[in-house]
Amino acid sequence: MTIQTAIAALTSFLGDHLTLSKSDLEAHGASETHFAPAPPDAVAYPRDTNEVSQIVKTCADHDCPVIPYGAGTALEGHTLAIRGGVTIDMSRMNAVLAVNSDDMDVVVQPGLTREALNTELRATGLFFPVDPGANASLGGMASTRASGTTAVRYGTMRDNVLALEVVLADGRIIRTGSRARKSSAGYDLTALFVGAEGTLGVITELTLRLQGQPEAVSSAICSFDAIGDAVNAVIATIQIGIPMARIEFIDAQTTRACNAFSNADMPEVPHLMVEFHGSDAGVAEQATRFGEIVEEMGGTGFKWSSLAEERTALWDMRHKAYYACLALRKGAVALVTDVCVPISKLAEAVEDSRADIAASGLDGPILGHVGDGNYHAILLLEPGNAAEMEVAKALSNRMVERALAMGGTATGEHGIGMGKLDYMRDEHGDAWGLMGDIKQALDAKNILNPAKVVQVN
Amino acid sequence: MTIQTAIAALTSFLGDHLTLSKSDLEAHGASETHFAPAPPDAVAYPRDTNEVSQIVKTCADHDCPVIPYGAGTALEGHTLAIRGGVTIDMSRMNAVLAVNSDDMDVVVQPGLTREALNTELRATGLFFPVDPGANASLGGMASTRASGTTAVRYGTMRDNVLALEVVLADGRIIRTGSRARKSSAGYDLTALFVGAEGTLGVITELTLRLQGQPEAVSSAICSFDAIGDAVNAVIATIQIGIPMARIEFIDAQTTRACNAFSNADMPEVPHLMVEFHGSDAGVAEQATRFGEIVEEMGGTGFKWSSLAEERTALWDMRHKAYYACLALRKGAVALVTDVCVPISKLAEAVEDSRADIAASGLDGPILGHVGDGNYHAILLLEPGNAAEMEVAKALSNRMVERALAMGGTATGEHGIGMGKLDYMRDEHGDAWGLMGDIKQALDAKNILNPAKVVQVN
Secondary structure: OOHHHHHHHHHHHHHHHEEOOHHHHHHHOOOOOOOOOOOOOEEEOOOOHHHHHHHHHHHHHOOOOEEEEOOOOOOOOOOOOOOOOEEEEHHHOOOEEEEEOOOOEEEEOOOOEHHHHHHHHHHHOEEOOOOOOOOOEHHHHHHOOOOOOOHHHHOOHHHHEEEEEEEOOOOOEEEEEOOOOOOOOOOOHHHHHOOOOOOOOEEEEEEEEOEEOOOEEEEEEEEOOOHHHHHHHHHHHHHOOOOEEEEEEEOHHHHHHHHHHHOOOOOOOOEEEEEEEEOHHHHHHHHHHHHHHHHHOOOEEEEEEOOHHHHHHHHHHHHOHHHHHHOOOOOOEEEEOOEEOOHHHHHHHHHHHHHHHHHHOOEOOEEEEOOOOEEEEEEEEOOOOHHHHHHHHHHHHHHHHHHHHOOOEOOOOOOOOOOOHHHHHHHHOHHHHHHHHHHHHHOOOOOEOOOOOOOOO | OOHHHHHHHHHHHHHHHEEOOHHHHHHHOOOOOOOOOOOOOEEEOOOOHHHHHHHHHHHHHOOOOEEEEOOOOOOOOOOOOOOOOEEEEHHHOOOEEEEEOOOOEEEEOOOOEHHHHHHHHHHHOEEOOOOOOOOOEHHHHHHOOOOOOOHHHHOOHHHHEEEEEEEOOOOOEEEEEOOOOOOOOOOOHHHHHOOOOOOOOEEEEEEEEOEEOOOEEEEEEEEOOOHHHHHHHHHHHHHOOOOEEEEEEEOHHHHHHHHHHHOOOOOOOOEEEEEEEEOHHHHHHHHHHHHHHHHHOOOEEEEEEOOHHHHHHHHHHHHOHHHHHHOOOOOOEEEEOOEEOOHHHHHHHHHHHHHHHHHHOOEOOEEEEOOOOEEEEEEEEOOOOHHHHHHHHHHHHHHHHHHHHOOOEOOOOOOOOOOOHHHHHHHHOHHHHHHHHHHHHHOOOOOEOOOOOOOOO
């Protein structure tokens, strides 16, 4: 029983929905970031849950690894087939199965992307709020417990997945959760599969919470001389209960990059970018009160707007910040860090990272979801420069160590994949072993995305 | 190796922190509701996590059941020692260990009650929002994934527990989660222990999210001729994004009970009671807009107030509704149901239940957390009347079946305990077996609150 016998068995029922073409294998074995390619031996394109079940069962029978694959936007090499095997590409399972407007939920297949979902929802007055930047698949977003700019208001995938259908390692199909808004009926299996990166089961259907389109939206921007003042403004804003829909931090270097890339003229100091959702009067009040806090904390240049075009320009600039940073160094590739700390430690963490990057000789603009305490350094590297990669990894390593010492986490939203496995023991101690016990109980043959998240024999 | 040898071993190191007194055993073997008493063989009162660890390890060595116990307010007999063993009473582990104001979190021991926590927090401007009515312990609330009137705004225990310390079945002490607001670092073990009812580990410390005290609060009440109109008003309110802090439904019979008990004069029809949190202008706007929706949906008698005394009177009446209902029948005991359905099905579910109760000959006022789709019928029974108990159980059974058929859950917030185990297979199908696999992996000897939540050999 081998990968090859598994592929032979799969071919018999998948026909041309299984491909061995070199270009397909390479595409599925590449990573968005700096990881070495690791192509699978075959790529399956199932059309429904039963087909996924058959594929997994067949692979289980042949001890063949199975790697679920969404849109391929993972940043930590989650979908690399490092032990070979069969990648299950979900892109053909991308339907919206039911929109329940009164209940503000939607049932979708995992290959659907978040942008496609929101396009589909446009006429309903509802939207799906989780926005990791990339146009990721919803199954992938659930599997990495993704979040992004709106988590401060609407939560992460943890908070927005109500129910799942999952194919287990032996091919059984189960359902977790329900369309009820809450339940105390036993173990929270939905939460267990969200963030499991495909190591415990293959997600084949998701029920997601939706939000009403806000009647009005206002946005604001302001600058600070010191990161600490910006963070204190955010803490004060959260404490008095102003419900920010987004609050993003960009440091001086990111500001410089955005100026150049988006033809803006912000002073080259740290900035906060904020968005408020609510009624007309509500968003005006929120923006005004936020402005008062900014002034108290020594911020300057505060302006707010409820004009759509100004808001769009602001968030367009923010969404392009990653590319703006990349453009600071011609031809650069990036190693993107992703720590998250208690917000009271954020200024210290960012300043430490800032100083550490400066001393390293690398460029590394910093930006983050400041309401969550989550920030990224975009470390700019010459492709193939091993010495620089070494320096970048050491920087990332120190950022993680500092975050853990501050009571934080090695990854706020990108996940473990290939990049963060080495920190799992440091972060979780004996609880990491418990994760291994759960993996063992659910996937004794270790065929589901093996060598990710946990360590098993 | 028996329960008796376990107790002998425990006595050697717990001294008088272990009791075999009959009154203590009886108190810990009683339930708040209708379940038959099932006292443990001993009650331990640990003072710290290491003592809990030693107790569990000793019990594991002797194959002796261990039942974690908070304030004893569970409604489904969760803490009954139905296989005997040692109850671990957490009441002496009731300290607030750290208040992190800037991060809006708090670290507490599990025996602390939610009211004691909020008293402790009074000077900080922060509060812990989850409010199940009873003054439950926070460890118990986490273990049953409790919620209550404020879940529509602030979520359930699922959303408000950031991190845990847990003693596992072999006595090992682990930590799950962190003080970071979000994380993608592996399996969500925190969510696994929340709602596990002490069957996977003993919670010995919790890190909880806090909220800022709202600057202003307004409340409102209104009446409807039909339940469906009330529910439609709630759906419209949620969809346009008015952030209700509470929205409670009471049916005509509950209204009558409240009138009598709290000396009020509401018309005897269904009512909604609502609360808004925000700025002065915000809560006024929210209440006004809610009033407009109520009018559109045919509601009457709408009045709102931001006066503290009027609000207090309203919620005092609501909090006493259970006792008001009990007082409808002299000397009655109650069987309290707890289903939760998608909100679009709520009117139908409540009306079906209403008709079913009416046909049964029993009294059963209905009230619920309408924003979540969660409602309770308080079935009033003569103590010791087996025939009535039979009727009540059959009613509850049909309510659960109906809720499951509507895509809901057998328990919105009370948990499984002794009362809902029979519905687990219906609700979860094969996923219930998966819960058993997890139990097996984490507690192979089945010593932790045995015969609850899952079925293992």
